[in-house]
Amino acid sequence: MVGQGVLRECLLDPDVSEVLSVGRSKTGQQHPKLKEVVLKDVADLSSIETQLDDIDACFFCLGVSSVGMSEADYTRLTHDLTVSVATTVARRTSHTAPRTTFIYVSGAGTDGRAMWARVKRKTEIALTQLPFKHVVAFRPAYIQPMHGIRSKTAWYNAVYAVMGWMYPLLRLATKYVTTTEQMGKAMIAVAKHGAAKPILENADINAAA
Numbered sequence: 001m002v003g004q005g006v007l008r009e010c011l012l013d014p015d016v017s018e019v020l021s022v023g024r025s026k027t028g029q030q031h032p033k034l035k036e037v038v039l040k041d042v043a044d045l046s047s048i049e050t051q052l053d054d055i056d057a058c059f060f061c062l063g064v065s066s067v068g069m070s071e072a073d074y075t076r077l078t079h080d081l082t083v084s085v086a087t088t089v090a091r092r093t094s095h096t097a098p099r100t101t102f103i104y105v106s107g108a109g110t111d112g113r114a115m116w117a118r119v120k121r122k123t124e125i126a127l128t129q130l131p132f133k134h135v136v137a138f139r140p141a142y143i144q145p146m147h148g149i150r151s152k153t154a155w156y157n158a159v160y161a162v163m164g165w166m167y168p169l170l171r172l173a174t175k176y177v178t179t180t181e182q183m184g185k186a187m188i189a190v191a192k193h194g195a196a197k198p199i200l201e202n203a204d205i206n207a208a209a
Contacts (some may be wrong), residue, residue, distance in 0.1 A: 005180025
């Protein structure tokens with residue numbers, strides 16, 4: 001869902017010259033700036049490594065819910081996958097000097113003690129050890145999908161269907177509520193100008209947008 005929002009804003013932004021989308025399925029979008037790569041195993045970027053050499057930013061939006069998952073499985077799909085992709089990107093883009101900004105979509109409450117929070121915090125820390133120009137963790141809370149965007153997780157859509165009518169009220173709580181549009185605009189802004197700090201909480205994301 002976040003990835004769809006970021007892609008929309010990238011395609012609309014005149015300063016973005018090209019978008020390379022890498023995922024397990026097609027985005028369903030067509031645009032002169034968009035190049036899509038579909039990989040069964042996103043952790044293995046060996047087949048497209050040379051296409052990563054000149055990227056200015058990597059927006060890592062893949063993620064899964066921890067509901068019903070063991071810590072081992074959640075770690076594999078959250079920490080291990082993210083670090084694997086980031087390591088490849090860093091290796092391809094830092095051969096002269098670090099030039100790429102890596103933005104990782106984490107989550108509000110990542111400093112907590114819950115299993116998912118510990119894994120995401122471990123991922124945030126691991127990313128800072130890689131040779132990027134900037135590494136910034138986005139920690140959104142409630143994200144309202146905009147412009148017809150829908151989550152691929154069925155029960156998320158059920159929640160949004162129930163809570164959607166409340167959004168005009170929820171949007172007043174900028175500390176806890178953002179949108180897919182604001183997420184996308186904030187990521188592009190950070191890629192262009194950097195961020196004042198390495199972790200952006202919900203209110204920081206809205207301010208950056």
